[in-house]
Amino acid sequence: MVSWSLVAVVAAIFTVKFAPEYSLYSSYLLTSTTFILISWIAKFVYAAILYPAYLTPLRQIPTPSKRSWMYGNTESFDLRFPVDLVREWTKSIPNPGLLRYYVIGNWERVVVLSPKAIADLLVNKSYDFVRPEIARVQLSKVTGEGLLVAEGDAHKAQRKSLMPSFSYRHIKELYPVFWTKAIQMTNEIEKGIKTNKSGEDIIKTSGWASRAMLDIIGLAGFDYDFNTVANPDNELARRYESMFFTPTGWQRVIAFVCLFIIGFKWYFRIPSRQNSIMDDAMSFIRGTAHEHLTKKKKQLQTDRKDAHVDILSVAMRNGDFTDENLVNQMMTFLGAGHETTSSAFQWAVYVLSKHPEIQTRLREELQASLPRIPFDELNDIKGLKDNQGNIKDTFSELFTSIDGNNNTNIPYLWAFTNEVLRFYPSAPFTSREAIRNTTLGGQFIPKGTHILVAPDITNKDTELWGPDAETFKPERWLNFDPASSNKPVSYNNSGGASSNYAMLTFIHGPRSCIGQGFARAELAIFVAVFVYRFRFELEDPGRKLEVRRMITQAPADGVVIRVRMAN
Ligand code: HEM
Structure with a gap:
């Protein structure tokens, strides 16, 4: 314009x-x-x-027939990806693995559906695409130019330097943090149950999950204890939360004006109350992060090398980062690794509440397979290590009992968490923009085209997963003993899907989720501790599920459950 x-x-x-x-x-x-x-x-x-x-040069790509110049095909002013509508179109409009649709003002979008086109977008031609301006501006406001936002060569260099910190070996060293926080969270919930004569309590899962996952990403990401499970009023956490808000009607109008006329980056430069809250929060958080970094650097010079296992310390030992870049990465871990895992845990609790038979089966497996869980001894991260700074030996059996690489004794737990991640992907979609003329699945894609890829659709595509794709079914991830069809012997990584690109929860390729191993282990340990310890059901089983979809998706009510001790 x-x-x-x-x-x-x-x-x-x-x-x-x-x-x-x-x-x-x-x-x-x-x-x-x-x-x-x-x-x-x-x-x-x-x-x-x-x-x-x-x-349009994309004329060959099928598109819904009903379209207006005002709303495009979406019948709404909302620019967000209309997941449910597109899901319907994929079923009703024959397509070669690509669909075209239009949003407000008839802005063109292409949805990538076939494994071949998805492989091109995410792997073969990944660097022909970048995040669209709107996503880049929103993310970089919080994370700075960290891994999530960097593009091209800067991204390649950052990813290479950070990869070793996310290796299986390093993530394993973080398991004790996951266990301790899961135990601490259930201890706090138990206190609520014990104060009620009825022997049960009503809790909102989202609050607990959000605080526990924030504590974990702080400790495991950069050795900083927000400690919000025990103290929900932590100032840093409060400031961080203040940066996320649902825009009002007017704010949406201003965002449109910026997007269509002067560029979206101006949206965050307007002197509004919300922008000043965000700016204040950001300078407070980044200031604290810089102070923490300085302290950390000193510790790394004097302490034993293996005493610091958090991702930041490992990155500082192995990579060549400036202080500013390290702070950007800390903000990136917070942004990418908190809400996503909190949503995944909420979905796990939701589905276990809806399906008591899955809850019971899982609890039986856990009670048969896990060693004693030291609920009384591990109430705080400080109880984890002995005086020499070593993780106490007494916990070692527990900390190795759930392992992403060796799960034969607890296959149902891994099958269940895989199915949660498939069926309820925390990030329902992601977007890209072509920075040069290219192709996807053989179709010409001109520079500037907006592309969407949707885990929430592909993960449930019947062509890839079979006719039961839209059913929640952990068994699809299990291998059964041929002698006894009821006895799972191990879990399998494909879920029976016909393509590697059928499961998009963490997407694939150079921009896939670097925290995948972290998130999977964290979710499995949280589910294990929660189910081992509590029985639970939805407080209002008849309530219709509403989904809150922003960058991540979670049940809108935060999963309110009635919870009591399992034994
Ligand atoms: C269930 C939990 C999680 C899910 C579903 C998830 C999903 C994703 C997805 C879909 C992407 C790609 C986004 C895009 O390119 O548009 C991504 C990227 C990323 N995730 Fe995760 N994530 C999870 C947990 C985590 C955790 C725990 C961390 C860090 C500790 C993390 C760190 C990152 C980073 C740094 C990127 C950017 C990678 C790059 O561009 O090279 N994520 N995640």
Whole structure:
């Protein structure tokens, strides 16, 4: 819009100067304003009417027939990806693995569905695409130019330096943190149960999950204890939460104006109350992160090498990062590794509440397979190590009992958590923009095309998963003993899907989730401790499930459950 307006102003100046009879009262202001309006109308007619109907080079890609110039195909002003609508289209519109649709103002979008096109987008031609401006601006406001936001060579270099910190060997060293926080969380919930004569309590899972996962990402990510499970009022955590808000109607209008006319980056530069809260929070958090980093650097010079197992310390030992970049990575771990895992745990509790038979089966497996869980001794992260700073020997059997690489004694736990991640992917979709002319699954994709890939759709695609794709079924991840069809002997990594690209929860390729091993182990340990310890059901089993979808998705009510001790 800005470039069209500039051309209109230049044309108006020339008109007033050299052909004043075609201007409005020879006035620069009136003529420029009129020309700008005409240019906007011309741009609108081109973009909203002529382009999608006749001119788009993506004409071959099927699209829903019902479309209006105002809402496109979505019947809403919402720019977010309409997951449920697109799911319906994928079933009703025959397509070659790509679908085209339009949002407000007939802005064009392409959804990638076939394994071949997904492989091109995420793996083979990953660097032909970047995050679209709207996603990049929103994310970088919180994370700075960390791994989640970096593009091209900067991304390759950061990813290479951070990969060793997320290796299986290092993530295993973080299991004790996962166990301790899971135990501490259930100890706090138990206190609530014990104060009630009825022997039960009503809790909102989201609050507990969010605080526990925040504590974990703080400790495991950069050795910082927010300690919000025990103390929900931690100032840093409060400031962090204050940065996330649901925009009001007016804020949405302003966002549209910025996006369509002056560029989305200006949205966060407007002197609004919300922006000033975000800026204050950000400078407080980044200031604290810098102080913590300085302290950490000193400790690393003097302490034993293996005393610091958090991701930041491992990255500092192995990578070549500036302080600013390390702070960006800390903010990235917070942004990418907190809400996602908290949502996954909420979905696990939701589905276990809906299916008591799965809850019982899982509890039986855990009680038969896990060693004693030291609920009284492990109530705080400080109880984890002895005086020499070593993890206490007494816990070692527990900490190795759930292991992402060797799960034959607890296959149902892994099958269950895999199915939660498949059926309820925390990030329901993600988007890309082509930065050069390229192809996806053989289809030409011009520079500038907006692409969407949707774990929430592909993970339940019947062509890839079979007719029961839309049923929650942990058994699909189990291998059974041929002699006894009821006895699972191990879990399998494919879930019976016909393609590697059927499971997109962590996507694939150079931009796949670097924290996948971390998240899987954390979720399995949290589910294990929770189910081992409590029986639970939804407080209102009849309530219709509503989903809150932003960047992540979770049950809108936060999963309110009635909980009592299992034994
Ligand atoms: C259930 C939990 C999680 C899910 C479902 C999840 C999902 C994803 C997805 C879909 C992406 C790709 C986003 C895109 O490119 O558009 C991603 C990227 C990323 N995730 Fe996760 N994530 C989870 C947990 C974590 C954790 C625990 C961490 C860190 C400790 C983490 C760190 C990251 C980072 C740094 C990236 C950016 C990687 C890159 O661009 O190279 N994630 N995650």
